[in-house]
Amino acid sequence: MILCSSSLTRAKLLRKAGIEFIQKSCEFDEDSIKSTDPYEFVVLASYGKFKKCCECFSDDIIAADTIVTDGRRILRKAKDEKEAREILLLQSGREIKIVTSMWIRFKGQIFGRVDETIYKFKEFDKKELEEYLKSKEWRGKAGACMVEGFCKKYIKEVKGYESTAMGLCVEELLRIIRR
Numbered sequence: 001m002i003l004c005s006s007s008l009t010r011a012k013l014l015r016k017a018g019i020e021f022i023q024k025s026c027e028f029d030e031d032s033i034k035s036t037d038p039y040e041f042v043v044l045a046s047y048g049k050f051k052k053c054c055e056c057f058s059d060d061i062i063a064a065d066t067i068v069t070d071g072r073r074i075l076r077k078a079k080d081e082k083e084a085r086e087i088l089l090l091q092s093g094r095e096i097k098i099v100t101s102m103w104i105r106f107k108g109q110i111f112g113r114v115d116e117t118i119y120k121f122k123e124f125d126k127k128e129l130e131e132y133l134k135s136k137e138w139r140g141k142a143g144a145c146m147v148e149g150f151c152k153k154y155i156k157e158v159k160g161y162e163s164t165a166m167g168l169c170v171e172e173l174l175r176i177i178r179r
Contacts, residue, residue, distance in 0.1 A: 002021065002023075003024075004024065004057075005167075006023070006025050013167070013170050026052040030048070038067050038073075039114060041067060042066065042067045042099050042100070043101045045101070046064050046102060049065060054105060061104065061105045062168070063103045064101065064167060066099065066165075066167045068091070068099075068145050069096065070091065070095075075091070075142070075145075076143070081133050084144040088138070088143075089124075091145060093121060094120070094121060095121075096145070098116065098160075100164045100165075102172075102173065104176055111176050113169065115164040116164065117159065118158070119147065119155055120156040124154055129150075132149075137149055137150065138150075145165075
């Protein structure tokens with residue numbers, strides 16, 4: 001199976017689930033998507049990646065995209081530390097949804113899914129937030145959010161799978177490939 005993503009976190013999730021894969025990706029311009037609806041955006045982004053990878057590879061494929069939303073807007077990957085701070089402060093003490101869309105081509109069949117995990121966060125400690133920003137771990141993360149890292153200790157409530165929030169709903173992927 002080909003994981004069509006350069007995400008180290010998605011690769012880690014697949015390894016942990018015991019799914020054999022190789023990691024390759026094809027270029028897809030997410031900035032070409034004009035939708036401001038979080039669900040539509042994530043489906044269009046993941047499907048765009050999937051289509052590109054189907055053109056490049058004939059193997060079984062997994063393509064995914066993840067966004068963070070505060071319910072009104074898409075909190076994308078931060079371009080710099082200032083933007084990461086602004087995005088994270090929108091999440092501090094609030095409820096967010098992390099939405100992952102994945103497309104799978106497996107044994108000639110195509111499957112598409114949208115999954116979400118809802119988090120309620122406590123207020124982020126300002127000093128710890130600044131340390132996180134300086135660490136640069138937020139780079140490449142939707143909403144600059146790391147539920148397995150910085151944000152973990154601030155979780156008050158969660159509904160959904162952590163794997164969805166990390167970029168790939170492994171529980172649902174396993175159901176598909178074990179059919």
